Amino acid sequence: MGMIGNLLRVTESELEEYLKNSSLLENETYNEEAINENLTDIDKAWEGIIFLLTGEGLASSEHPLTKVLFSGQLIDEEQDVGYGPAHFLRPNEVIMLNDELSKITIENLRERFDPKKMTEEGIYPEIWDEGNDAFDYLAEEFKAVQKTFVDAAKHNQAIITFIN
Numbered sequence: 001m002g003m004i005g006n007l008l009r010v011t012e013s014e015l016e017e018y019l020k021n022s023s024l025l026e027n028e029t030y031n032e033e034a035i036n037e038n039l040t041d042i043d044k045a046w047e048g049i050i051f052l053l054t055g056e057g058l059a060s061s062e063h064p065l066t067k068v069l070f071s072g073q074l075i076d077e078e079q080d081v082g083y084g085p086a087h088f089l090r091p092n093e094v095i096m097l098n099d100e101l102s103k104i105t106i107e108n109l110r111e112r113f114d115p116k117k118m119t120e121e122g123i124y125p126e127i128w129d130e131g132n133d134a135f136d137y138l139a140e141e142f143k144a145v146q147k148t149f150v151d152a153a154k155h156n157q158a159i160i161t162f163i164n
Helices: 014-022 022-031 048-052 064-068 091-101 106-112 116-121 132-154
Strands: 004-011 039-041 088-089 158-163
Touching: 004 014, 004 022, 004 132, 014 022, 014 064, 014 088, 039 132, 048 064, 048 106, 048 132, 064 091, 088 091, 091 132, 091 158, 106 132, 132 158
Parallel strands: none
Antiparallel strands: 004 039, 004 158, 088 158
């Protein structure tokens, strides 16, 4: 299975409810009966995307674009939603990051794709020896991240990110 990255678009009032009672978030994210059109699954591409955006792995990155998936603002630092706590961005932060993400093209990312360095640094999911196929995988999932930010910015929504 592996560690799957997720982005959940929510209203600011929903975010406030989750911040007050984090069990509500857990109920929402693990309700298999509910199909959530606001949930984007980026599979195992999350750290590869961080690398393409920042040139660094998650553990060492202090780059501002790391916040796209790992804001450092936690819903509940004691809550484990799969692999640690969920992070969040408020609507104004989503708008600012959307502005930055909208400037990034697939060609920009291709220039930053460095399979050798990604392998050396142990960037998850460690498929970088697959070359162009691995890049195409990251590019598709990056497009999903961009679309999530565009949609959230358009609707003045917050974004919650988590790994499960």
